[in-house]
Amino acid sequence: MNARILILDDEPRMCRLLELVLKEQGYTIQTAADGEEGVILWKNWLPDLVISDLKMPRMDGLEVLRYRNGHFPETPFILLTAFGTVKTAVAAMKEGAFDYLTKPVDHTQLRDLVARALEEYGPGRSQRMIGNSAAMHALHKEISLAASTDSSVLIIGESGTGKELAARAVHDGYGGEKSPFVRVNCPAIPAELLESELFGHKQGAFTGATKDRRGAFAAADGGTLFLDEIGDLPLSLQPKLLHAVEQKLITPVGTTTPKKIQVKIITATNRNLEAMISDDLFRQDLFYRLNTLTLRLPPLREHKEDIEELALFFIEQFRKKNGGPAIRPTPDTLARMRSYDWPGNIRELGNVIERGCLRAENGVFTEEMLPKKMIAANKDANTDPATTAPLDLIGRERGLIMQALEQCYWNQTRAARQLGITRNTLRYRMKKFGIKKG
Numbered sequence: 001m002n003a004r005i006l007i008l009d010d011e012p013r014m015c016r017l018l019e020l021v022l023k024e025q026g027y028t029i030q031t032a033a034d035g036e037e038g039v040i041l042w043k044n045w046l047p048d049l050v051i052s053d054l055k056m057p058r059m060d061g062l063e064v065l066r067y068r069n070g071h072f073p074e075t076p077f078i079l080l081t082a083f084g085t086v087k088t089a090v091a092a093m094k095e096g097a098f099d100y101l102t103k104p105v106d107h108t109q110l111r112d113l114v115a116r117a118l119e120e121y122g123p124g125r126s127q128r129m130i131g132n133s134a135a136m137h138a139l140h141k142e143i144s145l146a147a148s149t150d151s152s153v154l155i156i157g158e159s160g161t162g163k164e165l166a167a168r169a170v171h172d173g174y175g176g177e178k179s180p181f182v183r184v185n186c187p188a189i190p191a192e193l194l195e196s197e198l199f200g201h202k203q204g205a206f207t208g209a210t211k212d213r214r215g216a217f218a219a220a221d222g223g224t225l226f227l228d229e230i231g232d233l234p235l236s237l238q239p240k241l242l243h244a245v246e247q248k249l250i251t252p253v254g255t256t257t258p259k260k261i262q263v264k265i266i267t268a269t270n271r272n273l274e275a276m277i278s279d280d281l282f283r284q285d286l287f288y289r290l291n292t293l294t295l296r297l298p299p300l301r302e303h304k305e306d307i308e309e310l311a312l313f314f315i316e317q318f319r320k321k322n323g324g325p326a327i328r329p330t331p332d333t334l335a336r337m338r339s340y341d342w343p344g345n346i347r348e349l350g351n352v353i354e355r356g357c358l359r360a361e362n363g364v365f366t367e368e369m370l371p372k373k374m375i376a377a378n379k380d381a382n383t384d385p386a387t388t389a390p391l392d393l394i395g396r397e398r399g400l401i402m403q404a405l406e407q408c409y410w411n412q413t414r415a416a417r418q419l420g421i422t423r424n425t426l427r428y429r430m431k432k433f434g435i436k437k438g
């Protein structure tokens with residue numbers, strides 16, 4: 001398992017030694033020379049486990065442990081102590097440390113302890129999908145079915161409905177934690193590099209190919225390859241992907257001998273692939289190959305019964321990350337959430353909760369802490385447009401564009417897709433309405 005481990009020790013030799021032993025086990029390591037530096041790394045790198053020396057300048061091991069309790073209580077923490085400070089170490093365990101190791105560190109003990117801590121805290125295990133509605137129950141059944149075969153799975157659904165989470169759930173059921181799960185986000189990789197990203201290449205195959213590269217298929221061998229946003233896969237690569245999926249053979253760029261691979265393929269998209277097929281933007285034969293099984297993620301407005309549970313879940317996530325008192329939404333806040341349509345689905349709900357939690361006063365999350373548009377949207381819903389004031393078309397269009405941009409974190413490609421217009425059209429409108437990020 002490729003867990004990330006952060007090591008804090010002011011003695012560089014100690015850091016190097018631990019790093020060496022643990023790297024051999026396949027872990028990824030970062031080190032820091034004191035608590036303060038360690039905390040900065042912790043926040044940015046989000047390790048799965050932290051090993052910290054007790055005595056360090058600036059911020060010592062116990063202070064780091066307290067930081068962990070406040071910010072990352074889900075991350076196992078192992079304390080390193082010199083002989084003679086074992087009492088403190090025992091006290092640290094009472095405060096939440098997983099265990100302690102005494103110096104000089106016994107390598108076997110170190111390896112065992114780390115493996116045990118990671119197993120108990122289960123990093124890499126996917127986030128559970130929240131929701132108890134009939135729609136979610138049906139989805140869970142479909143996920144189990146998809147996990148029980150080698151067949152390819154296509155996941156469709158609007159943006160923010162949980163496609164990536166569903167892909168991981170299928171993988172967990174299919175291969176479990178021990179087999180690899182490799183995700184490739186197709187639009188994030190320039191078209192000319194995607195082939196080698198997927199199939200690997202041989203050193204010297206093209207300018208810049210300074211070393212052999214395995215590629216995503218080979219990395220996922222024996223497990224799952226998740227091709228996210230498959231609608232963005234360039235047409236030129238589609239025959240090669242079809243060939244790889246059908247024949248279970250890949251040919252790295254710059255080689256001629258195909259390699260056998262055994263990979264479960266999961267793909268996801270929020271685009272309408274059938275429409276893309278009619279427009280000659282997606283190959284029909286590939287489409288049929290990829291969607292042996294289809295999982296459709298319902299938009300949140302179709303399972304509003306889950307809103308409250310999801311909201312409480314996101315509030316708890318916020319508290320775990322930021323500490324502070326418990327936060328509770330008022331009944332009015334929950335009612336507002338239920339009557340809103342959630343075009344950005346569960347992702348949008350998560351964002352709304354995070355913003356609300358930041359503004360909550362004395363642990364109370366009132367409806368004023370919801371985005372204005374949610375309150376306005378509710379009012380609109382009760383008025384018949386035919387009998388009210390003239391339609392404010394420009395205002396509405398501007399509003400829709402703003403909404404899409406905010407939901408997509410100002411990613412114009414995505415926002416355009418959500419609005420069903422091209423990116424150029426979006427840019428043109430943004431200019432026309434004077435919309436700028438800010």
Ligand SMILES: Nc1ncnc2c1ncn2[C@@H]1O[C@H](COP(=O)(O)OP(=O)(O)OP(=O)(O)O)[C@@H](O)[C@H]1O
Pocket residue numbers: 127128129130131157158159160161162163164165166269270313346347350
């Ligand atoms: N059922 C769920 N329970 C808890 N969290 C969820 C659930 N579904 C989605 N989420 C959370 O909502 C966010 C969006 O989910 P995800 O990234 O899987 O959506 P997506 O369908 O892939 O969206 P996009 O098409 O924009 O990529 C993530 O933070 C995810 O953890």
Ligand SMILES: [Mg+2]
Pocket residue numbers: 163164228
């Ligand atoms: Mg996604």
